Amino acid sequence: MDFNFLQEAGYIVAAILFIFGLKMLSKEDTAARGNLVSSIGMLIAVLVTLLKVIDPYLVLLAMIIGAGIGSLFALKVKMTSIPEMVALFNGFGGLSSFFLAWSEFNNQSTISFILILTYMTVFIGGVTFSGSLIAFFKLSEVLKGSNNLFNNISRWFLIFICFFVLIAISQIVLSSTGIFIFSFELIEITFIVFLIASLLAGLAFVIPIGGGDMPVVISLLNSLSGVAAALAGVLLLNTALIVAGCLVGASGLVLTLIMAKSMNRDLYNIFFVGYASDSNLSEEITGETKPISPEDTYLIMESARSVLIVPGYGMAVAQAQHVVKELGDLLEENECEVSYGIHPVAGRMPGHMNVLLAEANVSYDNLLEPKDVNPKMKTIDVVIVIGANDVVNPSATEQPGSPIYGMPIIEAYQAKTVIVLKRSMSSGFAGVQNPLFFKENTRMLFGDAKESIAKLVSEFKE
Amino acid sequence: MEIFLLLFFILVLAIFLGLELISKIPSTLHTPLMSGANAISGITLVGALTLDTGSDLQMILAFFAIVFASINVFGGYLVTNRMLRMFKKK
Numbered sequence: 001m002d003f004n005f006l007q008e009a010g011y012i013v014a015a016i017l018f019i020f021g022l023k024m025l026s027k028e029d030t031a032a033r034g035n036l037v038s039s040i041g042m043l044i045a046v047l048v049t050l051l052k053v054i055d056p057y058l059v060l061l062a063m064i065i066g067a068g069i070g071s072l073f074a075l076k077v078k079m080t081s082i083p084e085m086v087a088l089f090n091g092f093g094g095l096s097s098f099f100l101a102w103s104e105f106n107n108q109s110t111i112s113f114i115l116i117l118t119y120m121t122v123f124i125g126g127v128t129f130s131g132s133l134i135a136f137f138k139l140s141e142v143l144k145g146s147n148n149l150f151n152n153i154s155r156w157f158l159i160f161i162c163f164f165v166l167i168a169i170s171q172i173v174l175s176s177t178g179i180f181i182f183s184f185e186l187i188e189i190t191f192i193v194f195l196i197a198s199l200l201a202g203l204a205f206v207i208p209i210g211g212g213d214m215p216v217v218i219s220l221l222n223s224l225s226g227v228a229a230a231l232a233g234v235l236l237l238n239t240a241l242i243v244a245g246c247l248v249g250a251s252g253l254v255l256t257l258i259m260a261k262s263m264n265r266d267l268y269n270i271f272f273v274g275y276a277s278d279s280n281l282s283e284e285i286t287g288e289t290k291p292i293s294p295e296d297t298y299l300i301m302e303s304a305r306s307v308l309i310v311p312g313y314g315m316a317v318a319q320a321q322h323v324v325k326e327l328g329d330l331l332e333e334n335e336c337e338v339s340y341g342i343h344p345v346a347g348r349m350p351g352h353m354n355v356l357l358a359e360a361n362v363s364y365d366n367l368l369e370p371k372d373v374n375p376k377m378k379t380i381d382v383v384i385v386i387g388a389n390d391v392v393n394p395s396a397t398e399q400p401g402s403p404i405y406g407m408p409i410i411e412a413y414q415a416k417t418v419i420v421l422k423r424s425m426s427s428g429f430a431g432v433q434n435p436l437f438f439k440e441n442t443r444m445l446f447g448d449a450k451e452s453i454a455k456l457v458s459e460f461k462e
Numbered sequence: 463m464e465i466f467l468l469l470f471f472i473l474v475l476a477i478f479l480g481l482e483l484i485s486k487i488p489s490t491l492h493t494p495l496m497s498g499a500n501a502i503s504g505i506t507l508v509g510a511l512t513l514d515t516g517s518d519l520q521m522i523l524a525f526f527a528i529v530f531a532s533i534n535v536f537g538g539y540l541v542t543n544r545m546l547r548m549f550k551k552k
Binding site (some may be wrong): 021073255349363 | 470512521525548549
């Protein structure tokens with residue numbers, strides 16, 4: 001039996017299953033089956049590769065260790081920790097490509113094209129790993145806040161690393177064209193430094209990026225993990241890696257662009273500028289907010305016939321999704337129409353709010369996107385904003401000088417009454433004042449979101 | 463070198479295919495899609511299985527490449543499945 005033939009045929013079948021799997025994964029009704037189809041593709045690709053393995057015991061040991069750790073994480077992790085879990089797994093994919101390219105370097109190829117490809121794989125794999133690791137720490141709240149000085153140092157450091165990358169690559173090019181021959185030992189030393197520089201580049205890249213921009217970063221890192229795999233595939237002459245890697249790279253890119261578009265910002269601004277530098281354009285808003293007690297909030301909601309709930313990162317922090325669902329159920333019993341307005345960049349990763357609410361058993365056809373809720377906003381009696389800020393900020397539509405001007409928002413201010421649940425009067429991630437809090441029809445319910453909603457729930461039950 | 467041109471040809475086609483494939487996606491599925499795609503990027507496992515293991519260093523690198531890619535594959539598919547099972551319609 002010709003193993004090579006069998007292997008390539010297996011890769012074709014796997015590629016077809018990946019394509020169908022991804023296609024199905026992008027539709028609600030078929031998503032779960034899509035994931036299964038894609039995993040069968042993976043199984044086939046791995047099995048046909050195992051046929052030719054030289055040292056099966058060691059390979060199986062490594063796979064069992066990895067499978068054990070991965071399954072344990074995936075099955076034991078709390079649903080609320082899924083965002084950081086996804087970031088971590090993503091990083092491990094990058095790390096694997098990093099090791100692949102490192103190992104290939106030791107085959108001592110002297111063809112400059114292959115060497116450059118090796119460097120690129122190492123770099124993207126390394127950035128994916130260390131960048132995802134930082135994203136993991138930011139999402140799990142180990143790394144909090146940001147320090148301007150430190151952020152600036154990181155950005156300068158990143159430029160420094162880019163110079164080093166250019167030097168490392170020109171070393172190869174010079175060597176291969178015969179203009180200046182470097183010894184292999186010297187290239188080896190450069191390569192070791194390059195390994196470290198790649199990992200540092202990921203750190204320097206993600207550290208300065210603020211929490212609110214995390215959805216974009218995570219999608220980009222997801223895309224990069226695919227690109228790293230595809231490059232490693234060219235290096236190893238492996239078509240399965242190329243096709244699967246490109247599919248992931250492309251889907252991650254699509255998601256990245258969706259996220260950036262939802263914030264009306266370009267990628268350069270998100271990754272290298274941040275909000276802070278242009279926020280001096282925003283004006284101070286004068287006026288008074290009107291606080292409200294949970295008891296009065298209850299009275300308003302009790303008479304409401306339609307309620308829209310707009311969650312943000314604050315709901316995730318307060319872990320309030322279960323009480324929110326309970327409140328939603330009580331409202332529905334009270335013959336009130338309840339829906340949820342989910343902004344694509346609410347939270348810290350694409351779809352963050354959807355996952356949390358799904359965990360609390362909220363049906364996904366009640367989760368509406370801005371383009372669906374905005375047209376009927378004027379007919380909604382009460383909008384409850386739970387720990388969201390920038391995604392409901394009317395400056396985005398009303399104030400041309402604002403840093404967030406042009407960002408598509410959930411137009412909560414158009415509803416008859418808006419109740420904002422908020423811990424304090426601090427401004428949102430973008431550092432922009434929110435005029436919504438000062439509007440005539442807005443009431444502020446200060447305090448921890450979970451406690452405030454729990455109070456409303458108990459009022460309803462009485 | 464011709465083989466690389468052919469591989470780049472596949473690479474370019476696969477990118478365009480990927481972009482067409484996921485052009486429209488409801489935001490409910492953003493996280494599962496990312497996590498599911500992420501599991502596919504664990505295909506590096508296949509690459510890790512074909513590595514040369516001539517020297518000790520290469521042996522160690524291949525070993526860890528397999529370990530981490532396996533975490534990515536198994537963890538990624540399982541966590542995606544767990545997530546998708548939560549998404550319910552009334």
